[in-house]
Amino acid sequence: MSIHAEHHAVVGAGLIGGIWSLMLAQRGYKVTLYDRRPDPRKAGVDAGRSINLALSDRGWKAIKKAGVESVVRKIALPVKGRMMHDYAGNQFFQQYGNDEQFIYSVSRGRLNMILVEEAEKHPLVEVKFDHPCSGYSLNNDGLVNVNFKDGRSVVHDRLFGTDGVYSSVRSTMIRNDRFNYTQQYIPHGYKEIIMFPSDSGDYRIAENALHIWPRGQFMFMALPNPGGSFTCTLFAPFEGAESFKNIQSDEDVVKFYQKHFPDTIDMLPNLIEDWNANPVSSMCTVKCCPWNVGGRVALLGDSAHAIVPFYGQGMNSGLEDCSILSELIDELPEGASEEQWESLLDEYSQVRKPAADAILDLALHNYIVMRDKTGDKTYQLQKKIEARIAEAHPDKWKPLYSLVTFSHTPYDEALKRGEMQQAVMNVIMSQSDIETTWESEKIIELAINMLEKYQADPNTLARPKPLLSVDV
Amino acid sequence: MSIHAEHHAVVGAGLIGGIWSLMLAQRGYKVTLYDRRPDPRKAGVDAGRSINLALSDRGWKAIKKAGVESVVRKIALPVKGRMMHDYAGNQFFQQYGNDEQFIYSVSRGRLNMILVEEAEKHPLVEVKFDHPCSGYSLNNDGLVNVNFKDGRSVVHDRLFGTDGVYSSVRSTMIRNDRFNYTQQYIPHGYKEIIMFPSDSGDYRIAENALHIWPRGQFMFMALPNPGGSFTCTLFAPFEGAESFKNIQSDEDVVKFYQKHFPDTIDMLPNLIEDWNANPVSSMCTVKCCPWNVGGRVALLGDSAHAIVPFYGQGMNSGLEDCSILSELIDELPEGASEEQWESLLDEYSQVRKPAADAILDLALHNYIVMRDKTGDKTYQLQKKIEARIAEAHPDKWKPLYSLVTFSHTPYDEALKRGEMQQAVMNVIMSQSDIETTWESEKIIELAINMLEKYQADPNTLARPKPLLSVDV
CATH class of the missing domain: 3.50.50.60 (FAD/NAD(P)-binding domain)
Incomplete structure (x- = not known):
């Protein structure tokens, strides 16, 4: 050269x-x-x-x-994958891709x-x-x-x-x-809280997961660091009922966490200290x-x-x-x-x-998916069905998350394909007996047939709610 | 004080x-x-x-x-009002408001x-x-x-x-x-040309009008100045078939004007001079x-x-x-x-x-209205019908142009009201016999009844093509 x-x-x-x-x-x-x-x-x-x-x-x-x-x-x-935490402290794991696919x-x-x-x-x-x-x-x-x-x-x-x-x-x-x-600033902000390792130096929650406490309009999140700690982040609106503006005193902070993230209280002894030291960022x-x-x-x-x-x-x-x-x-x-x-x-x-x-x-x-849908039973079922379709026909069906995260398909193509697959999934999920039939072969067949029809003639597409221009 | x-x-x-x-x-x-x-x-x-x-x-x-x-x-x-000029040199006048309403x-x-x-x-x-x-x-x-x-x-x-x-x-x-x-820049630009008074010092075209040569994707326009001259402006796309990019030589300019605005040629002896002296502005x-x-x-x-x-x-x-x-x-x-x-x-x-x-x-x-619709027969008919409705019921119907230009109604309210009236006019104009019945009283009655229904319950509104987010 x-x-x-x-x-x-x-x-x-x-x-x-x-x-x-x-x-x-x-x-x-x-x-x-x-x-x-x-x-x-x-x-x-x-x-x-x-x-x-x-x-x-x-x-x-x-x-x-x-x-x-x-x-x-x-x-x-x-x-x-993602580990979702519900109010009762139950955890649900959702794998991002196949067994060889990770984010880092x-x-x-x-x-x-x-x-x-x-x-x-x-x-x-x-x-x-x-x-x-x-x-x-x-x-x-x-x-x-x-x-x-x-x-x-x-x-x-x-x-x-x-x-x-x-x-x-x-x-x-x-x-x-x-x-x-x-x-354009979104009307939500974030604040970081560190979750230190346990007294024995271990990770306090599963190490190989991105943890989410999805709560509708806001969420708490944790990503692992080397050495046993997690960087946790609260994402929430700046203003409104459940917002940073309405969490002012130390007591407000504790009440908020006790109400929405009770299982984190014992793991975050430094909550108040971090809360007061770290800014709310836009x-x-x-x-x-x-x-x-x-x-x-x-x-x-x-x-x-x-x-x-x-x-x-x-x-x-x-x-x-x-x-x-x-x-x-x-x-x-x-x-x-x-x-x-x-x-x-x-x-x-x-x-x-x-x-x-x-x-x-x-x-x-x-x-919206992270803070709201990931805690939703229907969404969790849809993800399971999609994973089955993708496993049966890896050449024909690629979940949107995988297209974005584990492929080099241009993002705009991934978005278009994701919208097409979402249109198919809307039909699948609208079947009245889906909760009992979701593991059947005919569901997979139906999905693949519909997708192929849409791909052959996009005009037949039942337009899904557009992913675009989301008002967060 | x-x-x-x-x-x-x-x-x-x-x-x-x-x-x-x-x-x-x-x-x-x-x-x-x-x-x-x-x-x-x-x-x-x-x-x-x-x-x-x-x-x-x-x-x-x-x-x-x-x-x-x-x-x-x-x-x-x-x-x-507006004076529209067609290819053959015919002129059509459209008054902006009532006889006491002017722009300056x-x-x-x-x-x-x-x-x-x-x-x-x-x-x-x-x-x-x-x-x-x-x-x-x-x-x-x-x-x-x-x-x-x-x-x-x-x-x-x-x-x-x-x-x-x-x-x-x-x-x-x-x-x-x-x-x-x-x-956000629109993909169209403009260039100014002066139309000087005639040899006798008079305005060469009607003095009390804003002149438009509507040509679909582009238009020529003239606004009067004191002393007999007009400031004329060509609005057109920067790029594409009929665009500033494709008008390069003096010959291109003359050809373009001869083709699209033949009646202006004799009134613009300084066309080439102004064209070369004035920039295309964004x-x-x-x-x-x-x-x-x-x-x-x-x-x-x-x-x-x-x-x-x-x-x-x-x-x-x-x-x-x-x-x-x-x-x-x-x-x-x-x-x-x-x-x-x-x-x-x-x-x-x-x-x-x-x-x-x-x-x-x-x-x-x-x-879009100026460069395209004003030359359109259906649009011209709609304007005439609207003027009749407004004249019969000045308290109930105010054309959008008048709300914007001759009132102090907040623009956002004017826009909402304009969309509602446009929805009514879409129904009126879709009547198969509208070209023969437009002067009948029943048309006015129909319009007012529909408008009142929409105002009482906006959910019944047949949504018109939104005025918003126009891709110029």
Whole structure:
């Protein structure tokens, strides 16, 4: 591989910025990776973003491409399914996929550190912390001035914005003519509580599960960490009857947990302490278009498409951006022209935008599934039936969750297929005797026949409630 | 009236900033009105925004409140209805309302100058040009620092952002937690062409009309200016078969006009010259929420809710913001507390936001009406029938256009009522013999009966195609 003369900037040394710098360097480009924060090795891991992340197939693909799988494996805890907790303390397990399919709980801070360090080891990558970017400008030669808040400015051939939901690179793009942009906060917030290991150092609840206490309008959740602890999160409305606004005093907190999550009380001796120490955080979704400025600037990850965390796909969709953009770059001829870069970045934006729109809607919808449906007997039965159909006809039926989590099918295709399967399941679940007949072969046959009919002629589709535009 | 100690900032000396500064001063507040541009009396009127504006009842209300009606009347040309031009050069006139109802064509530049000069005459108002704002910050006392691009900063008690679709005040609000924001460009653009008076100095086409050449996906339009000229505008898609992209050479321009607007060729000797001199401009819609930051910062006009120009309500809706906010301020007690200001601005935002959302959708929808429906025989018949119903029952039936243009009914109520009336008209127009029976009394009776039924029980409503979320 030859080394190119071009010198690219990557702004934002988060997960996506780290791996993308490495992938560019592996393709022979000089890269400077800038970040507004101080070096975390000197300042300690950023405690503000402790939400655990769920790494799944799309994320692993990019991690493998970048050759860092083995080092990431070391910090990844396999999670096999959801464990639902009801009011009485009963637990119900729901497997995510087949016996070989897992998602992996990883700490954002540790994964971030690993990816940036792996990038920094590459001789073509230089990392500069304490460089808060204020935006960019295109100079008279068409090159990119990356501007910093202290007035400094550095010229680069291309700029990749990986600076997250509040992207400074995007803040310049917002001023471009015909740039469409939406930021939308959902009316719910979240607060983190740590569940420490038991006195004997063990996990207090099942280790290989994502735990949910689904309660309709709100939910409590727990994801395992290495060493026996769980990061737990309460997701709830900011305002209304059962809301953060109505939980003010220590007594309110205890009453709320005693009423809704009684089985957690003994496992969370630090509940009040964490409650008072941790903020209620908001959740913002971002859509924009296009993701590029000619062949010179492009956005990857949250800066282009921030979503809510309920499908575990925020990081995975950003890593998929890296896979797909790297594959497009692999097809560039030696000494590619500016026009070729422009059409490459145009294509990247056009391919990824519908996928990002789809996972945004899917993630909003999955909040309702998690906090409400997972506690619902009919929903649990539907999942069991779907699992049977998929097992009998793995080539014909793929549950939506598996398509999103364990495949590389574009999210927009997955959404379309999921809607089709949901239409079939609506008919199946409406059979009056479904609770007694659900294990029969004729149910499987009926489902497959209907799906094939819909696929042959989508106009015959009994439209399911659309997953899109969910009002959370 | 007493003079308050408070000193407010208004950022943006456009139409809304001018009149709002005056209205604040009339209520005893010291005001500094800042603008990024040089003083237009020294620099000449900004030629970049020559689109004529249509002033209607909502706008006049604010102008009267501010006591500047007589001076505005002098530059306002009454427009009585639409004149449609077909391919053969035939003209069809459609009156907007009754014989006393007009909209008024005014020059943006001249109206802007008048409003800012009237404000400046008030002893409590100071106008500072050449002050490009970069945003604001709240200081430790809760006061507002208005920040300027050269690094200067001025402390004010309150800040009103009237700086338009690309608002710098809003650019700070975008970074606030839980601030929702959307900017969306429509895929159509526009270009201006001037139609000069005839050799004898007369208007070349009817003076008291807004002229439309409706051509389906695009249209040509003309609004009269004092002195015999018209400002004409071509609205068309940026891309596609009949689009700006496909009109490149002088020959393309002439061919396009000969094909679609043959009757204009002789009236536009300067067509090619204007075409090459004037840009194709884009059109951006803006939605955001909330419009205020506590009791300290508020947005009025385009900065809060930019819309497309097709209902002639962009300026009018901004002027209505001024009327409504001034009425809320009139109810403030002497020495109002910070909490009272906060609840006042909260109320302003909550009342105006649904109205702004409604006029945004109505304006998008009216583009389709203007460029397509106005040339349609069925639509023209429907308008005639509606006019007859409204004339027979002015207390029961108000055409949507009249509700928007000649009333002060909140836009969101007007939209709801318009949808209800449209549902009735859909039934009326579906009568097989409507073309022969339309002048009969039974049609009027049927319409009124159906409307009353819908109003008594909206659930019986045969939903019309929603006006909302129009894909232009």
